[in-house]
Amino acid sequence: MGLRNLKQWKSFAIEALNQSFLVAKFLCFLHVTNTYLCTVALTYGPSMLPTLNLTGDLVLAEKISPRIGKVGPGDVVLVRSPVNPRRVVTKRVIGIEGDSVTYVVDPKNSDRSDTIVVPKGHIWIEGDNIYDSNDSRKFGAVPYGLLQAKVFWRVLPPKDFGPLGQRAK
């Protein structure tokens, strides 16, 4: 009687171990996908209006393009902020290294525009809503190494489900 209980417990333990291995494998798969392939991001804030909503959009961003250097002007990207390393911001790439970028310095107060050549290894990013966006006009060109991912699809809100535009409106 005691021996049968032991056998039951043993098979139960083996089953539990197998299931937890399965869970562990799934979590590993999820982690690798999230880090190297495709990640999910919640974007909020006014800096990318009208492309992205104020109250928050759920977007999919792939991580392969930044690695192979296939990020170009017009792409919406996730970038680690140069002023707060714990924060990842969503902006649009306006110019890559070597490009001559003309930007309006302070659209709220004046029409003055400035031209700058993007240094080697850097990119120039701007929000679509230049009236309310902290971007390269404020903190300068950001090093390419801070690029995290390239946004390609929007999941939420459901009415905006679909690919995210390549061209700025």
Place this chain on the structure above:
Amino acid sequence: MLPTLNLTGDLVLAERISPRIGKVAPGDIVLVQSPVNPRKVVTKRVMGMEGDSVTYVVDPKNSDESDTIVVPKGHIWIEGDNIHDSNDSRKFGAFPYGLLQA
């Protein structure tokens, strides 16, 4: 990074936890992604964190002139131990903290 690291190559171990939890301080040797070549990772020593006032010799080969700079928010100032032959913050400016690898 002479004389700390050899010219012909050292194999080092670098841990990735400290940059994530913000425990990198002046004096630490770190691996950073180069701001001019994103595929390259360089090894330098941290000289100052954000808010620190860093005094550095601008061009030790040619003059003794030194300059003082305050490290901007979210950035770090890094220099190689061999300042006579090192491409570091004296050349590129302060590095964003996000470029720290290990």
